[in-house]
Amino acid sequence: MDTIYALASARGRAGVxxxxxxxxxxxxxxxxxxxxxxxxxxxxxxxxxxxxNGTLDEALVLLFRKGASFTGEDVAELHVHGSxxxxxAVLRALSRLPGCRLAEAGEFTxxxxxxxxxxxxxxxGLADLIDAETESQRRQxxxxxxxxxxxxxEGWRRDLIRAAALIEATIDFAxxxxxxxxxxxxxxxxxxxxxxxxHEVEGSRAAERIRDGFEVAIVGAPNSGKSTLLNALAGxxxxxxxxxxxxxxxxxxxxxxxxxxAVTVLDTAGLRTTDDRIETLGIERALHRARQADxxxxxxxxxxxxxxxxxxxxxxxxxADLTGAGVSGLTGQGLDALMDAITSKLQALxxxxxxxxxxxxRVAVLQAIGHLESARDELRSGTRDEVAAEKxxxxxxxxxxxxxxxxxxxxxxxxxxxxxxxK
Numbered sequence: 001m002d003t004i005y006a007l008a009s010a011r012g013r014a015g016v017x018x019x020x021x022x023x024x025x026x027x028x029x030x031x032x033x034x035x036x037x038x039x040x041x042x043x044x045x046x047x048x049x050x051x052x053n054g055t056l057d058e059a060l061v062l063l064f065r066k067g068a069s070f071t072g073e074d075v076a077e078l079h080v081h082g083s084x085x086x087x088x089a090v091l092r093a094l095s096r097l098p099g100c101r102l103a104e105a106g107e108f109t110x111x112x113x114x115x116x117x118x119x120x121x122x123x124x125g126l127a128d129l130i131d132a133e134t135e136s137q138r139r140q141x142x143x144x145x146x147x148x149x150x151x152x153x154e155g156w157r158r159d160l161i162r163a164a165a166l167i168e169a170t171i172d173f174a175x176x177x178x179x180x181x182x183x184x185x186x187x188x189x190x191x192x193x194x195x196x197x198x199h200e201v202e203g204s205r206a207a208e209r210i211r212d213g214f215e216v217a218i219v220g221a222p223n224s225g226k227s228t229l230l231n232a233l234a235g236x237x238x239x240x241x242x243x244x245x246x247x248x249x250x251x252x253x254x255x256x257x258x259x260x261x262a263v264t265v266l267d268t269a270g271l272r273t274t275d276d277r278i279e280t281l282g283i284e285r286a287l288h289r290a291r292q293a294d295x296x297x298x299x300x301x302x303x304x305x306x307x308x309x310x311x312x313x314x315x316x317x318x319x320a321d322l323t324g325a326g327v328s329g330l331t332g333q334g335l336d337a338l339m340d341a342i343t344s345k346l347q348a349l350x351x352x353x354x355x356x357x358x359x360x361x362r363v364a365v366l367q368a369i370g371h372l373e374s375a376r377d378e379l380r381s382g383t384r385d386e387v388a389a390e391k392x393x394x395x396x397x398x399x400x401x402x403x404x405x406x407x408x409x410x411x412x413x414x415x416x417x418x419x420x421x422x423k
Contacts, residue, residue: 014082072115106419120404203354220299222270
């Protein structure tokens with residue numbers, strides 16, 4: 001396998017930048033940069049890097065041996081001064097060394113997967129950790145990266161393999177008298193796994209929303225203060241405000257952190273009946289997005305709307321600066337209480353999040369549930385153990401796909417394309 005290298009820290013000027021090298025020639029590559037005495041693995045030491053033109057930099061050199069590194073290969077890290085010129089000079093020197101090439105996007109992580117250091121779910125958790133914007137996203141990504149999905153999947157797989165082995169035994173000895181009826185144990189194993197899988201599916205939407213962010217739609221009649229409220233929540237002029245009704249015709253989105261949760265707040269068109277074709281389109285779009293949102297905040301100015309609040313939605317008086325009650329984006333009255341109410345509602349929604357965090361995970365678990373339910377039905381019929389055994393094998397296969405044991409090659413390019421070169 002080639003030895004690869006790349007800048008592992010962010011591009012641009014910094015105090016220190018990290019260049020990572022991984023592969024069978026990693027340690028020899030460091031020597032080729034003029035380092036005569038390599039430091040002991042896992043013990044950083046200051047060394048002078050040089051090429052045929054002279055000194056490149058004074059850098060901290062840190063080595064990890066095969067089997068004890070992120071990729072599972074010999075790895076070297078060069079902690080160099082973070083000027084653009086220094087980084088470029090070291091990368092140029094590496095590019096001239098035989099057997100050493102620039103890494104592709106996500107190639108370090110892909111090698112960690114191929115060498116058994118991470119499973120596919122952990123790779124996705126790492127991607128989520130890199131992209132995390134809020135505390136809840138960071139905690140959830142760390143849980144996935146730590147192998148939580150893999151540990152659960154391994155437990156399900158172990159129970160299902162036990163169940164499959166018991167069924168196979170009855171098939172192998174179909175012409176003989178089997179002293180023990182295995183059906184009760186197999187059924188108990190299937191029921192336990194199915195209960196866990198259904199629980200994961202129920203919590204998957206909340207986990208996905210933590211990962212992708214919740215949506216909160218501000219809903220109300222025209223000129224009820226929706227855009228002013230959005231600007232107050234965002235702390236900037238994100239939406240155009242005017243005394244003219246119907247100013248907002250498209251949906252304006254502002255991303256923010258509320259109580260550690262990623263939240264996109266939507267300013268929608270005022271809901272009313274109008275002959276203006278463009279405004280009508282905006283209202284239709286507003287209704288669609290409001291219905292799809294995780295939470296709706298209704299600004300009540302006494303106007304009847306074509307959309308009714310659902311259980312759990314927030315209804316608050318509009319323009320408190322004029323009425324004395326409710327919320328006002330103009331003066332800030334009631335703003336903190338509204339923020340607290342939104343945060344409380346969303347935290348309640350996220351409290352029951354499961355371990356699986358992506359649509360791919362949910363689909364694999366749902367497929368497994370379907371196969372296992374079919375296997376259980378066949379067992380209850382008492383006539384087709386061969387079909388039940390096949391359904392069990394398919395259920396195990398779906399759970400193996402969850403962590404990338406089998407048949408996921410077509411997913412890898414898409415997943416690793418989201419990684420930066422140095423990861």
